[in-house]
Amino acid sequence: MPRFAGFAELNRYRRKLLVLGVIGVDASGVGFGNLSIRNGATPRFYITGSATAGISELMPAHYAKVVAYDFVRNWLECEGITVASSESLTHAAVYESDPTARAVIHCHDKKLWAALLDEAPTTPKRVEYGTPEMAYAVRRLFEAPEVRRRKIFVMAAHDGGLVTFGRDLQEAFGILKNEMGSHLNSELRKFSRAGAFARPGGQAEQGI
Secondary structure (H helix, E strand, O other), X not given: OOOOOOHXXXXXXXXXXXHXXXXXXXXXXXXXXXXXEEOOOOOOEEEEEOOOOOOOOOOHHHEEEEEEEEOOXXXXXXXXXXXXXXXXXXXXXXXXXXXXXXXXXXXXXXXXXXXHOOOOOEEOOOOOOOOHHHHHHHHHHOOXXXXXXXXXXXXXOOOOEEEEEEOOHHHHHHHHHXXXXXXXXXXXXXXXXXXXXXOOOOOEEEOO
């Protein structure tokens, strides 16, 4: 895979996601998270390759270019030497459903996932990730306006799985950071409202 337009941007935001810990490799050695950018105004897109989550800095060869797909057959046609992420059909469903989307981030944050589950647009609990059924479920989410407005959705059957998208990676990443910030502020407000800790004798003292 030769160097392509958007390669530097993909790596720049991938580094940011690695720092946040929302993509990477878990304690059992399983990689999680992926990101992609659309190839111009076409339905084609560049996506991180399978089994690349543990690599600190990707080269062009670590990306695949998805040039065709078929949800019914669970099929992809790709260019490059790496195998495209197993979530490629989910990315394809986003690009197909929203012509303005030019970047997609699939990441994992269990606390944010739990907070947004069924509060933000959410795929059905019976639909497994990386399947044609997930691609169809994502397309159905876009039949309602909320997912286009919020630019984030939750994968109910994929513990911790979240997807954001936007006109570029800056917007998709910003959506994620804003949701993380809102969740943190919400947790701090709950902590503040509790506003008390136990004193000797079982009394409560206000303020922390």
